[in-house]
Amino acid sequence: MDSNLAIRTRGLTKHYGSQTTAVNNLDLDIEAGQFYGLLGPNGAGKSTTIHMLTTMTSPTSGEAWIDNKQVSANPVAIRGMVGLVFQDSALDRTMSIDENLQFAAAMYNLPPKQANERIDELLSVFGLQEKRKQKLLALSGGQRRAVDIARGVLHKPKVLFLDEPTIGLDLPNRRAIWRFVEQLRRDEGMTVFLTTHYLEEAEACDHVDFFQKGQLLSGGKPSTLIEQLAEYILEINSPDPQQTIAQLSPLFGTPIQEDQQLSFKIAAHDVDFFQLQKTLGDTISSMQWRRPNLNDVYLWVVCHPSKGNQV
Amino acid sequence: MSWRPVKAVVGRELSKLFRQRARLISSMVRPMIWLLVIGSGVGSMLQGSQQEGYLTFLVPGILAMTLLFASLLSALTLVYDKEFGVMRMMMIAPIAHYWIVISKLIAATLTAMVQAILLLVLLLILGLISVKIAVMLLLPALLTAICCAAIGGLIAVWSKSIDNFAVIMNFFIFPVFFLSGALYPVNQLPAYLHYIVQINPFSYGVDLLKHAVPNVDTDFSITTDIAVLIGFSAVAILIACWRFSRESVHEPLFHRVTKRP
Numbered sequence: 001m002d003s004n005l006a007i008r009t010r011g012l013t014k015h016y017g018s019q020t021t022a023v024n025n026l027d028l029d030i031e032a033g034q035f036y037g038l039l040g041p042n043g044a045g046k047s048t049t050i051h052m053l054t055t056m057t058s059p060t061s062g063e064a065w066i067d068n069k070q071v072s073a074n075p076v077a078i079r080g081m082v083g084l085v086f087q088d089s090a091l092d093r094t095m096s097i098d099e100n101l102q103f104a105a106a107m108y109n110l111p112p113k114q115a116n117e118r119i120d121e122l123l124s125v126f127g128l129q130e131k132r133k134q135k136l137l138a139l140s141g142g143q144r145r146a147v148d149i150a151r152g153v154l155h156k157p158k159v160l161f162l163d164e165p166t167i168g169l170d171l172p173n174r175r176a177i178w179r180f181v182e183q184l185r186r187d188e189g190m191t192v193f194l195t196t197h198y199l200e201e202a203e204a205c206d207h208v209d210f211f212q213k214g215q216l217l218s219g220g221k222p223s224t225l226i227e228q229l230a231e232y233i234l235e236i237n238s239p240d241p242q243q244t245i246a247q248l249s250p251l252f253g254t255p256i257q258e259d260q261q262l263s264f265k266i267a268a269h270d271v272d273f274f275q276l277q278k279t280l281g282d283t284i285s286s287m288q289w290r291r292p293n294l295n296d297v298y299l300w301v302v303c304h305p306s307k308g309n310q311v
Numbered sequence: 312m313s314w315r316p317v318k319a320v321v322g323r324e325l326s327k328l329f330r331q332r333a334r335l336i337s338s339m340v341r342p343m344i345w346l347l348v349i350g351s352g353v354g355s356m357l358q359g360s361q362q363e364g365y366l367t368f369l370v371p372g373i374l375a376m377t378l379l380f381a382s383l384l385s386a387l388t389l390v391y392d393k394e395f396g397v398m399r400m401m402m403i404a405p406i407a408h409y410w411i412v413i414s415k416l417i418a419a420t421l422t423a424m425v426q427a428i429l430l431l432v433l434l435l436i437l438g439l440i441s442v443k444i445a446v447m448l449l450l451p452a453l454l455t456a457i458c459c460a461a462i463g464g465l466i467a468v469w470s471k472s473i474d475n476f477a478v479i480m481n482f483f484i485f486p487v488f489f490l491s492g493a494l495y496p497v498n499q500l501p502a503y504l505h506y507i508v509q510i511n512p513f514s515y516g517v518d519l520l521k522h523a524v525p526n527v528d529t530d531f532s533i534t535t536d537i538a539v540l541i542g543f544s545a546v547a548i549l550i551a552c553w554r555f556s557r558e559s560v561h562e563p564l565f566h567r568v569t570k571r572p
C-alpha cells in the first residue's frame with residue numbers, strides 16, 4: 001500500500017434502509033497534504049462519505065483507511081487523527097468562545113496550558129482574540145463558523161474534513177474562511193477534504209472529484225478540467241432558440257439550453273466573436289463570451305454528459 | 312483513557328447549574344412547597360403528635376424527590392445536547408462513546424447532590440432535621456442520586472428528541488415518584504400498588520433515606536436497599552452505555568434524509 005496516502009477507500013458503500021444508497025462503491029486515493037474537493041449537489045452522499053471516514057457512521061460494506069490506519073478497526077485512534085467541521089455548528093451557543101474551545105480541547109485530552117496556547121494561536125489567525133470571552137450568540141455567522149473551524153483543528157489533525165464550510169455565509173465571510181483554511185494548510189501541512197456545492201470555491205483544490213447519487217463521475221486538477229473543457233463559453237439569449245441552435249450547432253456543437261438561454265462551449269481559440277455578433281444581428285437579444293470555470297465543467301460533464309463532453 | 316474529557320463534561324454541567332440561578336432556586340422551591348403544603352395539608356387531617364410525625368416522614372421523601380428530578384433532568388441533557396448539535400463535539404472526540412454516557416451520569420449524580428445538600432441546609436435552618444441526620448442522609452442520597460441518574464440515562468438513550476419531554480414527565484417521573492413510598496408508607500398501600508412499589512428501584516432509595524431518619528417506619532432492610540440500588544444502577548448504566556454505543560441510535564443526528572434531485 002502506498003504509505004503516502006492520507007485517505008484511501010475501497011468499495012465504500014452506505015445504504016440507509018433498503019431503499020436509499022447514499023454512497024455506492026467509492027474508491028478514493030488522496031495523497032497526504034492534498035487539498036481535495038468532493039463536489040456535487042445536495043443529497044449526493046458527500047456528508048455520508050465524510051461521516052464514514054470520521055467514524056460517525058459505519059459503512060454498509062467496503063473499507064477506508066486514514067493515514068494507513070483502518071477506520072473500522074480503530075475508531076478512537078481515527079477520531080484523534082481527524083478534524084471534522086460539520087455543516088451546521090456543533091458549538092454550545094450558551095457558552096463563550098473560550099468555554100467552547102476549552103471544552104473541545106479537553107475532549108481531545110489537551111493539557112490546559114497547551115490548550116490555551118493553541119486557542120490563542122487559532123483565534124489570532126481568525127482575528128477573534130478580542131472576542132474570546134464573548135458568548136457565541138454575540139457573534140456573526142461568519143465568526144461562529146470560524147470558531148467551528150478552530151474547534152476542528154485544535155488537536156492539529158492530520159486530515160481536516162470540511163463539510164460545506166461556507167454554506168449560508170455572505171461573500172466576504174466566505175472569502176475570509178478560505179483565507180483561514182489556506183493559512184492552516186500552509187502552516188500545518190494538513191490534508192484537507194472539502195465538500196461544497198459552491199464550485200468556484202473549489203478551484204483552489206489540488207484535485208476535485210464530481211460526485212452524484214453516491215458515485216464518482218470524473219475528476220482531476222481544476223485548471224486541467226477547465227482547460228480540457230473548452231477555450232471559451234459562449235452564452236446567447238435568443239427569442240428563437242431553435243433557429244439559433246440550427247445556425248450555430250454546425251460550428252460549435254450542441255448547446256446547453258435553458259429556455260431562451262443557450263450556452264455553447266468552444267474549443268477553438270481563434271473565433272471571431274465580433275464577426276459572429278454581426279452575423280447573428282437582430283436574431284438574438286444578447287451574447288457574451290468568457291473563459292470557462294469549474295461551474296461550466298460541472299454543467300457539461302455532470303449535468304449534461306449526453307452532449308458528448310466527457311473530460 | 313484519560314479523565315480529562317470526563318472532567319470536561321462534568322465541569323460543563325456543573326457550571327451550567329450554577330449559572331442558571333433560576334433552576335437552582337426552583338429546585339429548592341419545589342420540595343419546600345411539597346413539604347409545607349402537602350405536609351401541612353395532609354398533616355392537618357392527622358391528630359396531634361401524628362401531625363409532626365408526618366412532616367418528619369416527608370423529609371426523606373422530598374429529599375428523594377429533589378434527587379430524582381435533578382438527576383433525571385441532568386441525565387436528559389444527553390438528549391438536549393443531541394438536539395442542539397453539541398453532542399457532535401463529544402462524539403468526534405477520541406474517546407469511546409460510552410464514556411459520554413458515563414460522564415453525563417457522573418455529572419447528573421453530582422448535580423443532584425449539590426441540590427440535595429442545599430436542601431439539607433435549608434431543612435437545617437428550618438429546624439426540621441439535626442446536623443447528625445443531615446450527615447446520615449448524605450450516603451443514602453448519593454446512592455439514590457446514582458440510581459436516578461441511571462434511570463435518566465436509560466430514558467435518554469431511548470429518547471429521540473426533547474419533544475417527548477411531557478411523555479417522560481407523565482410516564483416516568485411522576486409514577487416513579489408517587490409509587491415509591493416517598494409520600495406514604497408502603498405497607499398501607501393496596502396489594503397491587505405494593506407490587507409496583509417493589510419493582511420501582513427508586514423505592515429502595517427512598518427507603519434507604521428513611522433509615523437515616525429516626526422514628527420513620529421503613530419497608531425494606533438496609534442491605535436490601537443498598538443491594539437493589541447498586542445492582543439496578545450497574546445494570547442500567549451498562550444497558551445505557553451499550554445502547555449509546557450503537558451508532559444507529561445517532562443516525563438521525565448525522566443523516567437527514569435529503570431528497571435527491
